[in-house]
Amino acid sequence: MKKIHSLTELKLNFNWGMIAFVLHRITGIALTVYLFLHIYTLSAVQEGAAAFNHSLDKWDNFVGHIFEYLLLLAVAFHLFNGLRVTFVDFLRFTRQQKRLLAWAIALTVVVAVISLTIFIPELTI
């Protein structure tokens, strides 16, 4: 049997659930990698208060805040889509899964837009 590349498969048989599945994995891996970076940044405290403050200060710049915004988007999507998965599994919401996905995407967009009003002023630093 001819092997079909997953991107071809997605084009032939498009569905948003698959996009959500892939995005959930990508954000999940990214957030796990971030956890190590997060502890690494904070672990500067083991060398004292000044080292800790300096370590946090290193992220207080343009690139740092862009990164922070992307982090928030990843958390928001993973959280809302994860709630959708949990509702489907625990509360037998299988039939409503498409509508729940629309909600998860909508809430992620809401968080993305609202947080822009907080992040844009910080970007000018």
Next chain:
Amino acid sequence: MSMFRKSTAHVFGWFMQRISALFLVIGMLVHFWVLHYFIEKPITFEKVVARLTSPGWILFDSLLLLAVIYHGLNGIWNILVDYNPSGVLRKTYGWILFLIGLATFIWGMATLIPFTAPV
């Protein structure tokens, strides 16, 4: 019997992934709120120490650390298992992830403790 044990182990992992997820939903909201709104910017050592004098916050941060390590590494485990690895490989992945989790928890706690008892 061994097959039965394997399948229940997977159900436990599935269940705990959702329980840790529900804890993280609340925990992350609190974590974000405290560090982006409650504490005035910029975050400094002194401000973190002021919060971590409370045993409740120390417990909260420790539980958040434990839950996020479990949830993240168990999630990686779920992805790896989806590629249908052999029994030996599966065990190896499990042990590597467990050791990474244990080391990360110790590392995280070693980072938390200096805030609770500053010299």
